[in-house]
Structures are given as C-alpha cells and as structure tokens.
Amino acid sequence: EKGGHPHYMLKEIYEQPRVLENTLGGRLHEEHANVELDLNLDPARYDRVHVIACGTAYYAGWVGKYLIESLARIPVEIDVASEYRYRDPVVDGRTLAVAISQSGETIDTLEALREAKRKGAGTLGVINAKGSSITREVDDTLYIHAGPEIGVASTKAYMAMLGAMAMLAVWLGRARGTLAEADAKEFLGELRKLPRLVEQALEQRAHVAHIAEKYHQAADYLFLGRHIQAPTAYEGALKLKEISYIHAEAYPAGEMKHGPIALIDERLPVVVLTTDSPFYEKTLSNIQEVRARGGRVIAVATEGDSEARRFAQDVIYVPRTHHLLAPVVSVVPLQLLAYETAVLLGRDVDQPRNLAKSVTVE
Numbered sequence: 329e330k331g332g333h334p335h336y337m338l339k340e341i342y343e344q345p346r347v348l349e350n351t352l353g354g355r356l357h358e359e360h361a362n363v364e365l366d367l368n369l370d371p372a373r374y375d376r377v378h379v380i381a382c383g384t385a386y387y388a389g390w391v392g393k394y395l396i397e398s399l400a401r402i403p404v405e406i407d408v409a410s411e412y413r414y415r416d417p418v419v420d421g422r423t424l425a426v427a428i429s430q431s432g433e434t435i436d437t438l439e440a441l442r443e444a445k446r447k448g449a450g451t452l453g454v455i456n457a458k459g460s461s462i463t464r465e466v467d468d469t470l471y472i473h474a475g476p477e478i479g480v481a482s483t484k485a486y487m488a489m490l491g492a493m494a495m496l497a498v499w500l501g502r503a504r505g506t507l508a509e510a511d512a513k514e515f516l517g518e519l520r521k522l523p524r525l526v527e528q529a530l531e532q533r534a535h536v537a538h539i540a541e542k543y544h545q546a547a548d549y550l551f552l553g554r555h556i557q558a559p560t561a562y563e564g565a566l567k568l569k570e571i572s573y574i575h576a577e578a579y580p581a582g583e584m585k586h587g588p589i590a591l592i593d594e595r596l597p598v599v600v601l602t603t604d605s606p607f608y609e610k611t612l613s614n615i616q617e618v619r620a621r622g623g624r625v626i627a628v629a630t631e632g633d634s635e636a637r638r639f640a641q642d643v644i645y646v647p648r649t650h651h652l653l654a655p656v657v658s659v660v661p662l663q664l665l666a667y668e669t670a671v672l673l674g675r676d677v678d679q680p681r682n683l684a685k686s687v688t689v690e
C-alpha cells in the first residue's frame with residue numbers, strides 16, 4: 329500500500345505532482361483569466377482576510393498572505409489558531425476568515441474559526457478531509473484534494489494548500505480588480521506548469537541524500553528565507569525537527585544579524601532559500617555573512633543560477649517559476665532532506681514520537 333516505497337512519507341512526497349494536478353484540476357481558466365472555485369461567498373465583499381491554522385497548515389497560510397496581498401491587495405493577518413482565539417481579534421462583516429487544515433478536525437483551528445464567526449466574519453475552509461468538522465461549520469469549503477495523507481509529517485497536503493491559496497489569491501484579485509487580465513492569464517499559465525516542475529524538483533533526491541549524509545550528525549540546523557520563502561524556511565525546519573529530532577530553527581533571512589548570527593560556526597549547517605526574486609541579491613548577501621563566519625551553507629537556488637555556487641558549499645537547484653510560486657518547488661528538497669536525515673538516524677519516519685496525525689485536544 330506504500331506503492332513500493334519504504335515509508336508513507338516518501339510515497340506522499342512522490343505523489344505531489346499528481347496531487348497538485350488534482351488541486352488545480354479543472355479550476356484554472358486562462359480563457360476567462362480567472363479560476364472557478366465553486367464558492368458561494370462573494371469575493372468582492374471582503375476588505376480583510378484572517379488566516380487561521382496550525383503547524384504546517386499555518387506555513388501554507390503564511391505563503392497565502394503574500395499571494396493574497398500581492399495579487400488582491402487585501403491586508404491579511406495570520407495567526408496560529410491557539411493564539412487567535414484568545415487575542416480578541418478585531419473582526420467585522422467585511423472580514424473573511426480562512427481556516428486551513430488537512431484533517432479538518434484540529435480543535436484549535438475549529439475554535440478559532442468559531443470565534444471569527446461569532447464576531448460576524450465570513451468563513452472559508454481550505455480543507456483536505458471531506459465532511460470533516462470544520463467543513464460543517466464554515467460558509468464555504470475549498471477542498472484541496474490531496475487524497476488521504478497517512479504520514480504524520482504533512483507533505484502532499486502542504487503542497488495542495490499552496491495551490492489552493494494561489495487560486496484563492498487570483499479569485500480575490502480578479503473580483504477586486506487589482507489583478508489585471510493579462511497578469512492573471514500569465515499567472516494561471518505558471519500555475520498550470522507547476523505539477524511538471526514539482527516532478528523535476530523530485531529528481532534532486534540523490535543529491536539531497538548526499539547532503540543529508542554529510543550533515544546528519546549535526547546537533548542543530550538553521551533555515552533562512554526572505555519574503556514568500558520565509559515560510560518555506562520555517563516549514564523546512566519543522567519537517568526536519570519533527571521526524572529526525574534534530575533541533576532546527578528558521579528565521580527570515582534579514583533577521584539573522586539581529587541575534588541568530590551568533591550561533592554560526594563550522595558545525596552549523598544553514599539552509600538558505602535563495603531562488604530568483606526581486607530580493608535575490610539581499611539573500612545572497614546573507615549567505616556571504618554566514619560564509620564569512622565559517623557556517624556551512626546549503627543553498628536552494630533557481631536552475632541556471634551560477635552566483636549561489638560561489639558562496640555555498642552545496643547548492644540544490646529547483647526549476648524556475650514565478651517568484652510567488654517558488655515555495656511550491658522549493659519545499660520539495662526540504663522534505664527530502666528531512667526524510668533522508670531521519671532514515672539515516674534510524675527514526676520512525678511515519679510515526680514520529682509524541683505526535684498524532686490529528687490534534688483534537690487543546
């Protein structure tokens with residue numbers, strides 16, 4: 329049932345191109361310069377978005393914040409659900425609360441959503457599990473269609489959430505008139521290419537396994553990324569710590585010099601997301617800062633980039649895409665890095681200690 333793979337997690341990592349096709353399938357309509365999401369909510373009605381989620385789903389929501397703010401110019405606040413509930417958030421009828429959850433059963437997310445609803449928000453679930461608790465309480469559900477996810481560490485559901493958030497951004501942007509027709513068409517074209525690009529990203533497995541081998545004895549790992557790749561850094565660190573039990577921390581790249589730079593020495597592997605973007609040069613200078621202090625740099629860069637190689641000990645190349653979609657291809661090598669490291673350390677990859685697939689206690 330693992331399709332010839334030794335673990336569900338690896339099977340699910342390899343399913344990602346097909347999963348993404350399912351998420352996007354039939355919903356991208358370049359001819360109308362829009363997506364068809366079959367939602368009853370009125371996308372023109374909302375002037376702010378509150379994203380509520382936990383763990384990996386929270387990082388998908390954080391990517392979604394950049395997508396929505398860029399394409400739809402609506403302010404997006406994002407909270408981990410357990411914080412949202414208790415901060416007395418400012419909500420009105422023009423607030424769209426978006427709850428993101430693979431299981432649809434996470435109690436913190438459900439309770440936070442109820443709080444937003446009580447205060448008058450429109451509610452949307454971005455959910456994998458059909459008919460789950462959250463889907464029964466929201467005004468509308470955008471199913472991500474990742475199929476059942478067995479591995480406790482979420483991989484393919486994250487990928488599908490990213491696809492769903494990108495479509496949501498287009499939907500809001502078109503309704504509000506902030507996303508021009510030509511730009512929408514171009515962006516939809518880029519979305520359509522993603523499954524194929526994720527397949528290409530998977531081809532880096534042997535190279536990533538080699539890097540994992542080099543560093544699997546490390547006591548700590550640092551992950552850095554800027555702008556829409558900051559959440560990718562956090563997701564990479566989360567994957568690594570939850571299945572390998574290596575301590576891993578993530579920071580927005582520019583924040584490094586405000587403290588964490590003190591950690592850097594020749595024993596610390598630092599994964600830096602430095603894919604093509606308007607902020608590329610800035611992140612490259614962060615790599616130089618790490619190198620100058622003896623740190624070991626593993627760069628995740630766009631294919632064809634020759635600069636990163638000059639400053640990083642190891643470079644993992646990912647296919648070129650729209651810079652707002654770079655998280656989709658970049659998370660793949662980070663999932664593989666976590667997986668290969670955990671296997672080398674003899675960890676129980678599919679059932680990491682102390683974790684449950686669905687967290688229904690507060």
Ligand code: F6R
Pocket residue numbers: 382383384385386428429430431432433434437480481482483566567570685686687
């Ligand atoms: C990490 C992981 C958890 C979940 C979190 C939310 O790999 O699986 O962090 O993402 O518990 O779960 P859902 O999406 O079911 O609400």
